Amino acid sequence: MLAVGKELLIGRTLNTNADWIGKRLAKMGSMLKEIITTDDDLDEISSAFKSIIARRPDFLVVVGGLGPTPDDMTLKGIAKGLGVGIRKNETALKLIKEHYTKRGLTSIELTPSRLKMARLPVGSEPVMNPVGTAPGVRLVEGRTTVYCLPGVPAEMRSIFRRSVEPEVRGRLGKLHRKYVTMKLEGVFESALAPIIAEELRRHPGAYIKSHPRGIREGVSRIELDLAVVGEDRERTEDEGEAIANEMRTSVASAGGRVKSARGMGEA
Amino acid sequence: MLAVGKELLIGRTLNTNADWIGKRLAKMGSMLKEIITTDDDLDEISSAFKSIIARRPDFLVVVGGLGPTPDDMTLKGIAKGLGVGIRKNETALKLIKEHYTKRGLTSIELTPSRLKMARLPVGSEPVMNPVGTAPGVRLVEGRTTVYCLPGVPAEMRSIFRRSVEPEVRGRLGKLHRKYVTMKLEGVFESALAPIIAEELRRHPGAYIKSHPRGIREGVSRIELDLAVVGEDRERTEDEGEAIANEMRTSVASAGGRVKSARGMGEA
Numbered sequence: 001m002l003a004v005g006k007e008l009l010i011g012r013t014l015n016t017n018a019d020w021i022g023k024r025l026a027k028m029g030s031m032l033k034e035i036i037t038t039d040d041d042l043d044e045i046s047s048a049f050k051s052i053i054a055r056r057p058d059f060l061v062v063v064g065g066l067g068p069t070p071d072d073m074t075l076k077g078i079a080k081g082l083g084v085g086i087r088k089n090e091t092a093l094k095l096i097k098e099h100y101t102k103r104g105l106t107s108i109e110l111t112p113s114r115l116k117m118a119r120l121p122v123g124s125e126p127v128m129n130p131v132g133t134a135p136g137v138r139l140v141e142g143r144t145t146v147y148c149l150p151g152v153p154a155e156m157r158s159i160f161r162r163s164v165e166p167e168v169r170g171r172l173g174k175l176h177r178k179y180v181t182m183k184l185e186g187v188f189e190s191a192l193a194p195i196i197a198e199e200l201r202r203h204p205g206a207y208i209k210s211h212p213r214g215i216r217e218g219v220s221r222i223e224l225d226l227a228v229v230g231e232d233r234e235r236t237e238d239e240g241e242a243i244a245n246e247m248r249t250s251v252a253s254a255g256g257r258v259k260s261a262r263g264m265g266e267a
Numbered sequence: 268m269l270a271v272g273k274e275l276l277i278g279r280t281l282n283t284n285a286d287w288i289g290k291r292l293a294k295m296g297s298m299l300k301e302i303i304t305t306d307d308d309l310d311e312i313s314s315a316f317k318s319i320i321a322r323r324p325d326f327l328v329v330v331g332g333l334g335p336t337p338d339d340m341t342l343k344g345i346a347k348g349l350g351v352g353i354r355k356n357e358t359a360l361k362l363i364k365e366h367y368t369k370r371g372l373t374s375i376e377l378t379p380s381r382l383k384m385a386r387l388p389v390g391s392e393p394v395m396n397p398v399g400t401a402p403g404v405r406l407v408e409g410r411t412t413v414y415c416l417p418g419v420p421a422e423m424r425s426i427f428r429r430s431v432e433p434e435v436r437g438r439l440g441k442l443h444r445k446y447v448t449m450k451l452e453g454v455f456e457s458a459l460a461p462i463i464a465e466e467l468r469r470h471p472g473a474y475i476k477s478h479p480r481g482i483r484e485g486v487s488r489i490e491l492d493l494a495v496v497g498e499d500r501e502r503t504e505d506e507g508e509a510i511a512n513e514m515r516t517s518v519a520s521a522g523g524r525v526k527s528a529r530g531m532g533e534a
Binding site: 006011016018019027034039052069114132152200208 | 273275276277278279280281282283285286287288289290291292293298299300301302303305306307311315318321334335336337338360373378379380381382383399400415419421442450458459460461463464474476477478479481490
């Protein structure tokens with residue numbers, strides 16, 4: 001993911017878009033591999049874009065900087081990264097006009113600022129924005145499918161659900177994922193470390209991570225996430241539960257206890 | 268900033284650390300230039316680290332992955348990126364022992380997991396963690412000063428305030444920053460765009476950015492941030508206020524109005 005916007009770099013806006021997309025992909029059995037957050041700057045955007053494309057991910061989701069204002073320069077930055085121009089796209093223009101018409105703004109003037117939202121990198125196509133004015137943009141570069149989405153959360157989510165998700169799902173095939181979150185008490189993270197290491201030796205594909213939640217009244221509290229991904233639903237579920245049970249036993253042997261366990265897959 | 272942790276990529280944890288550091292630097296008249304968020308993976312960490320160092324920033328703050336568990340591999344990743352080994356650091360070991368002693372845990376065993384937190388990249392130095400166990404780490408590579416901080420927010424903030432901030436301030440000299448946030452009504456972002464463009468022509472160093480906040484009862488609402496940075500306090504303040512006043516006039520000419528304006532510098 002490439003997140004564009006100075007507001008994300010100066011603590012003005014929390015990057016809830018990255019959080020939402022990360023969660024959404026994880027639920028589908030996929031994962032965000034990296035998030036780069038960059039400034040509204042042509043060179044920064046184009047060089048971040050190029051560095052991501054060079055690593056040949058399946059998908060790149062670019063969020064922010066599609067609007068009408070001068071600092072909205074994501075598409076220009078990407079065009080620069082691709083070494084192509086940007087050009088008025090008739091389909092995009094139609095989508096923008098329709099957006100205004102649907103809201104009863106039939107007499108609105110298509111000023112240069114509004115037309116800007118219809119100017120796309122050559123070789124890309126607009127993607128319908130059911131909520132706002134600026135269309136999303138889709139393009140393919142090498143083996144990577146790139147989606148550019150507006151930064152306004154409602155618009156980003158709407159286009160992501162409607163257009164990005166079906167394409168990601170189609171590419172993924174059918175992967176299942178089992179999540180368990182456990183709350184532990186009475187065991188230090190440093191005492192938990194060898195237990196996790198042993199568990200990862202037994203289940204090499206699994207993800208197990210501890211999050212220390214502080215010490216209350218002398219008792220260490222830790223949250224533990226574990227996840228297993230697999231093609232067979234039942235086997236994936238079983239492996240997740242086996243790890244959870246093994247962890248429970250080991251934590252008890254180390255003098256701690258599991259306060260609660262929640263299978264996120266069912267949530 | 269390099270943020271390390273799968274929890275940030277799967278929507279498990281919002282990156283509030285990036286938000287906090289961004290805000291903190293902005294208040295000092297500096298700025299985060301880029302945030303890379305990466306997985307707990309040796310190669311991912313080392314290649315992200317190398318790509319950042321290659322761009323020669325003044326500072327790099329690495330957050331997360333300093334703890335005792337097997338997935339805490341930030342220091343190993345950085346050592347790999349630097350092409351050096353990691354080695355037990357006596358000062359770090361002393362800090363870790365002191366941490367346990369202060370909490371009355373004098374008999375705690377220094378297991379391999381606990382000793383792991385004292386193993387630093389060769390050429391780096393530990394930085395006192397007033398709140399938690401794992402010390403921070405400071406090193407210099409080329410023109411870049413690198414700080415590695417734990418991901419637990421209280422620990423990160425404590426080390427940042429105590430050690431990182433004084434060094435950043437020392438390097439910055441005395442820059443002043445004037446912020447204004449305005450709430451606008453009755454003007455579309457596409458109508459605001461040429462007004463902002465004109466203002467940026469008049470004040471080339473300024474930062475002006477609009478954030479659309481939706482349309483309520485047919486009235487478009489926008490938040491506008493503006494910032495000016497300068498060496499002279501009074502001139503910086505004056506320029507910020509001049510821009511705010513010019514924006515007020517232009518927004519009125521476009522049929523909108525400024526509902527409120529707040530000088531963030533005073534907040």
